[in-house]
Amino acid sequence: MKFYQSLAIASVTVLYLQNGWCEKLNPMFPPDFLFGVGSSAYQVEGGWNKHGKGESIWDVLTHQYPEKMKDKSNADVTSDSYHNWRRDVEMVRELGVDIYRFSISWTRLLPNGFVTNVNKHGIAYYNNLINELLRHNITPMVTIYHWDLPARLQELGGWTNPVIIDYVTDYAKILFEQFGDRVKIWTTINEPWHICEQGYGVDIMAPAMNFPGIPSYLCGHNVLKAHAEIVHLYRERFQPTQKGKIGITIDTSYAQAKTDSDDDKVASELALQFYLGWFAHPIFSKNGNYPQVMIDRIDANSKQQGFPRSRLPKFTPEEIKRIRGTSDFFGINSYTTVLVTRNDCNNSANFPIPSFNHDMDVVESFDENWTKSASFWLHPVPSGMYNLLMWINKEYDNPPVIITENGVSDNNGVNDTDRVTYFNSYLASILDAMKDGCKIMGYIAWSLMDSFEWTAGFSEQFGLYHVDFSSPNKTRTPKASAKMFARIVRHHAIDWKGPDRPEPSIIKHPSIIHEQIINNSSKSSSRAKIVLTKKFEVHD
Ligand code: NOJ
Numbered sequence: 001m002k003f004y005q006s007l008a009i010a011s012v013t014v015l016y017l018q019n020g021w022c023e024k025l026n027p028m029f030p031p032d033f034l035f036g037v038g039s040s041a042y043q044v045e046g047g048w049n050k051h052g053k054g055e056s057i058w059d060v061l062t063h064q065y066p067e068k069m070k071d072k073s074n075a076d077v078t079s080d081s082y083h084n085w086r087r088d089v090e091m092v093r094e095l096g097v098d099i100y101r102f103s104i105s106w107t108r109l110l111p112n113g114f115v116t117n118v119n120k121h122g123i124a125y126y127n128n129l130i131n132e133l134l135r136h137n138i139t140p141m142v143t144i145y146h147w148d149l150p151a152r153l154q155e156l157g158g159w160t161n162p163v164i165i166d167y168v169t170d171y172a173k174i175l176f177e178q179f180g181d182r183v184k185i186w187t188t189i190n191e192p193w194h195i196c197e198q199g200y201g202v203d204i205m206a207p208a209m210n211f212p213g214i215p216s217y218l219c220g221h222n223v224l225k226a227h228a229e230i231v232h233l234y235r236e237r238f239q240p241t242q243k244g245k246i247g248i249t250i251d252t253s254y255a256q257a258k259t260d261s262d263d264d265k266v267a268s269e270l271a272l273q274f275y276l277g278w279f280a281h282p283i284f285s286k287n288g289n290y291p292q293v294m295i296d297r298i299d300a301n302s303k304q305q306g307f308p309r310s311r312l313p314k315f316t317p318e319e320i321k322r323i324r325g326t327s328d329f330f331g332i333n334s335y336t337t338v339l340v341t342r343n344d345c346n347n348s349a350n351f352p353i354p355s356f357n358h359d360m361d362v363v364e365s366f367d368e369n370w371t372k373s374a375s376f377w378l379h380p381v382p383s384g385m386y387n388l389l390m391w392i393n394k395e396y397d398n399p400p401v402i403i404t405e406n407g408v409s410d411n412n413g414v415n416d417t418d419r420v421t422y423f424n425s426y427l428a429s430i431l432d433a434m435k436d437g438c439k440i441m442g443y444i445a446w447s448l449m450d451s452f453e454w455t456a457g458f459s460e461q462f463g464l465y466h467v468d469f470s471s472p473n474k475t476r477t478p479k480a481s482a483k484m485f486a487r488i489v490r491h492h493a494i495d496w497k498g499p500d501r502p503e504p505s506i507i508k509h510p511s512i513i514h515e516q517i518i519n520n521s522s523k524s525s526s527r528a529k530i531v532l533t534k535k536f537e538v539h540d
Helices: 004-019 019-023 059-062 081-095 120-135 153-154 164-181 194-202 213-240 260-284 294-306 317-323 356-360 382-395 416-433 480-491 514-534
Strands: 034-038 099-103 139-145 184-191 245-251 254-257 330-333 337-342 363-365 401-406 440-446 463-466 474-479
Touching: 004 416, 034 139, 034 401, 034 480, 059 153, 081 474, 081 480, 099 184, 099 440, 099 474, 120 139, 120 164, 139 164, 139 330, 139 382, 184 194, 194 213, 194 245, 194 260, 194 363, 213 245, 213 260, 213 317, 245 260, 245 401, 254 260, 254 382, 260 294, 260 317, 260 337, 260 356, 260 363, 294 356, 294 463, 330 382, 337 382, 382 416, 401 416, 416 480
Parallel strands: 034 099, 034 440, 099 139, 139 184, 184 245, 245 330, 254 337, 330 401, 401 440
Antiparallel strands: 337 363, 463 474
């Protein structure tokens, strides 16, 4: 072999070893694609009774029933963002993201829930946070309600009492008045299914009512009406001058048919309609109202059970009209996939009667071979994200989607290679969905930092930043995933080089977007430069 030939082979080998062939094929996100990170007030703030903050249903649940938390913990202090907000913003800057999604604690602002008493310390806290974000060109995305209902309102029945619609709209009006000049992306309500079914139907979330089959549907009805009233208020009184966007955040796992049988395919559709369609259909479908299959099943079951009327409340034609279209974007939280199959006529799954599960009539399971996480319910199945986005596209005529939460739990401290794999493989599926026509506008990784994970307490963690809960300042340290995510944001490209590259077996939709890479590579690198000039980085 000639000297030059050997040299050429040697150089190619070095290039290959340094970068891998796949490096050249890294899929790219469009230049205007938005990246963000998220958190919620009760999970990170602490300061549960500081400076006049009132009690929420999570303060009540954790204090009165500590045994309901896996580690008997509470979020009285948690990551202490009430005192560490400057460091939080610094972390968001380090990641180089466009958006920080956080929620406002209703009782920090309105201690008893009502506008009769506005807490100036609450206003000051969120002003500081918002101003600090804006000072660094980070867009605040504010969730109006992320599960911490004022305890006094729960005494009135919480989300099952229609009076909540007025009270939550009053609260939202204060937010628009106080912060709307600077907040340009709002989401009204986070994960209604969790609020209603997990909080009222069973006892997994506060207020842990554990009353299956009736209150969760009342809750859902009021959540939808409340969401619509908040959006109408914003659109009529604030949006014309403040010029922000407003939407809702809905959640579901992808429900994958366990087998190819027709029955299992029906189960998949039923599950998606019950989990997601319950809240999405009234807002995003062409005709509004609940999914017909949900109306039919609950009406029929109610009748058979001897109820003189359906347990699923009815919307009037005016209400259907008022709710439909009340979202500028489709906010979706999704983490995993479940396998679904039909329950049989004998209710072998033994669902309580009546109950949401009995109405849906679907049995859920996991594939033994799926990778595990620290959460029993969360298995990384990236193809599920692709399938879910395609389902939303088809069902609701391709709405603009923001993935408002996606992430994985572990307990591995800063060496979180599983999280690196998770983000890369889920983002690859999202790119596949975009290539196949879905309008995905942005992606918000959950979560900025380790925090209180509801009834799992501190036993499982989702953070890009590790929090040392035993240290006085709740010291935050970037994990491997934070460095990787910062690179993804900076390059607008997936970053799974080296040992972090996921096994091909878990990438079910490995199509690589060659055209997009070619079309966007020049734009993307100029965008990366812009980001670099305005933000510093943690990456190596
Ligand atoms: C969804 C919730 O909005 C968030 O609060 C929670 O931490 C994550 N899922 C992970 O369970």
